[in-house]
Amino acid sequence: MPYAVLDGNVYRVLARIFGIDIPTNTPQAQKWFSALAQELLDPDNPAGHNQAMMDFGAICCTPSQPQCTLCPFQHHCRARLQDKVAILPVKQKGALRKKRTFHYLILHHSGQVYVRKRSEKDIWKGLWEFPCTETPISEVLLSAAMAKVSGPFRQLLTHQEITAFFYEMEFPDAIPQEITESGLLTGCQTMPFVELKKNIAFPKVIDCFFQSKALTLK
Numbered sequence: 450m451p452y453a454v455l456d457g458n459v460y461r462v463l464a465r466i467f468g469i470d471i472p473t474n475t476p477q478a479q480k481w482f483s484a485l486a487q488e489l490l491d492p493d494n495p496a497g498h499n500q501a502m503m504d505f506g507a508i509c510c511t512p513s514q515p516q517c518t519l520c521p522f523q524h525h526c527r528a529r530l531q532d533k534v535a536i537l538p539v540k541q542k543g544a545l546r547k548k549r550t551f552h553y554l555i556l557h558h559s560g561q562v563y564v565r566k567r568s569e570k571d572i573w574k575g576l577w578e579f580p581c582t583e584t585p586i587s588e589v590l591l592s593a594a595m596a597k598v599s600g601p602f603r604q605l606l607t608h609q610e611i612t613a614f615f616y617e618m619e620f621p622d623a624i625p626q627e628i629t630e631s632g633l634l635t636g637c638q639t640m641p642f643v644e645l646k647k648n649i650a651f652p653k654v655i656d657c658f659f660q661s662k663a664l665t666l667k
């Protein structure tokens with residue numbers, strides 16, 4: 450089945466012609482605009498239709514100073530009729546990004562560190578990370594070892610703003626019970642520290658931490 454292309458040009462053209470003021474960077478808008486674009490798609494020439502929509506947005510219905518007086522839709526375009534050309538399409542700023550704070554524990558024991566592969570239906574599925582919690586690390590855990598804390602490090606995603614702190618702890622003997630019984634190591638495995646950065650991929654925020662040289666493990 451042929452699909453209607455939905456790029457920035459198409460969003461703008463549809464938002465203006467139909468006078469749609471749903472912020473285009475929201476999941477709701479994506480559904481709404483896709484359904485509309487799909488309904489308008491010419492089934493006899495979908496490729497030509499898609500190209501024409503994108504070209505029209507790039508050449509005539511441009512982000513600033515669109516060619517309204519030359520436009521074939523000027524007598525039907527809601528944005529033009531309602532004097533909203535300059536404000537459509539609408540984008541929602543900032544508010545949509547959900548803020549999350551990740552607390553990573555870097556537990557170093559006999560040249561090994563604990564890591565796990567993210568497998569939940571969440572961001573960064575398939576990438577690796579250190580044991581992580583989104584609730585602040587308790588004093589009990591921090592007192593289990595002298596933790597070196599680094600951060601904040603930030604990574605912006607389309608709908609989320611991630612802030613990360615890293616708690617580096619070295620245990621010459623065993624990992625203390627406070628940590629093994631906390632559930633933080635669920636799904637983790639140990640890996641020689643020297644192999645860590647060679648063989649597995651981390652999210653950008655962890656790479657930023659590595660690049661900051663805050664990590665003291667060798």
Ligand code: SF4
Nearest residue numbers: 510515517520523526
């Ligand atoms: S009239 Fe202006 S705003 Fe409306 S579709 Fe044409 S170029 Fe775009």
